[in-house]
Amino acid sequence: MPFAGPNTLSTEPLEGGIEIDEAQYQAGLEALAAGLHISIENGFAIVDPPPPAEAPPPPPPTLEQRRDQRRDEVRARRWAVEMGGVEIAPGVIVRTDEGSQAKITGAVQLFGADPTLEAIDWEAQPGVWTTIDRETVTAIGIAVGRHVQAAFSRSRALHEAIAAAPDIETLEAIDIETGWS
Structure with missing residues (x-):
């Protein structure tokens, strides 16, 4: 049985992960390859990646x-x-x-x-x-x-x-x- 975790797929159990079916596992592999993410907050879901973190402001000049x-x-x-x-x-x-x-x-x-x-x-x-x-x-x-x-x-x-x-x-x-x- 396959498993999913936050942006992770496995054929072995994952700590904090959930069990998914084979179709979800295949969809997850395709999604990861396409640059999408996997969420397990409310069950298995394929989601857009989060926006990039804002770069910290540059330090003030010396x-x-x-x-x-x-x-x-x-x-x-x-x-x-x-x-x-x-x-x-x-x-x-x-x-x-x-x-x-x-x-x-x-x-x-x-x-x-x-x-x-x-x-x-x-x-x-x-x-x-x-x-x-x-x-x-x-x-x-x-x-x-x-x-x-x-x-x-x-x-x-x-x-x-x-x-x-x-x-x-x-x-x-x-x-x-x-x-x-």
């Missing part, structure tokens, strides 16, 4: 892991500020993405290398052309350089504050959104 995360947040914020442009006069925004920084640096170097050069043509914004002289290029170069340096200086100060934070509460209180020029 102080050092959270410091790493905060440093990454500061780097992302610094990059956004650096690339976001600088206002050199009311309503006059100079782009500061990497390509613009390189072109401005090149223009400053060109004027420095060629004392006979008086002005250059410049596309200030897509489709907006202007002619700029040595003094203007130098002023733009200084403004962009200071803008980039200010972003790095703020980033450094935040990195130092993150390193000095003695606990997660202090670390979380560090405001990385303000203080950028």
Whole structure:
């Protein structure tokens, strides 16, 4: 005579199990092979498997892991500020993405290398052309350089504050959104 227990079949008696007939035994074998379960709570029954247990929540990050995360947040914020442009006069925004920084640096170097050069043509914004002289290029170069340096200086100060934070509460209180020029 076959027997069934919780999600178990046997041809030998099972402790806590029940006796079943041959048809139930065959149905049980097919059910187990199909990934179903056997219940004996109220007699023999083939049931759906229980839902998977919820994974426990991950442990909270350690102080050092959270410091790493905060440093990454500061780097992302610094990059956004650096690339976001600088206002050199009311309503006059100079782009500061990497390509613009390189072109401005090149223009400053060109004027420095060629004392006979008086002005250059410049596309200030897509489709907006202007002619700029040595003094203007130098002023733009200084403004962009200071803008980039200010972003790095703020980033450094935040990195130092993150390193000095003695606990997660202090670390979380560090405001990385303000203080950028």
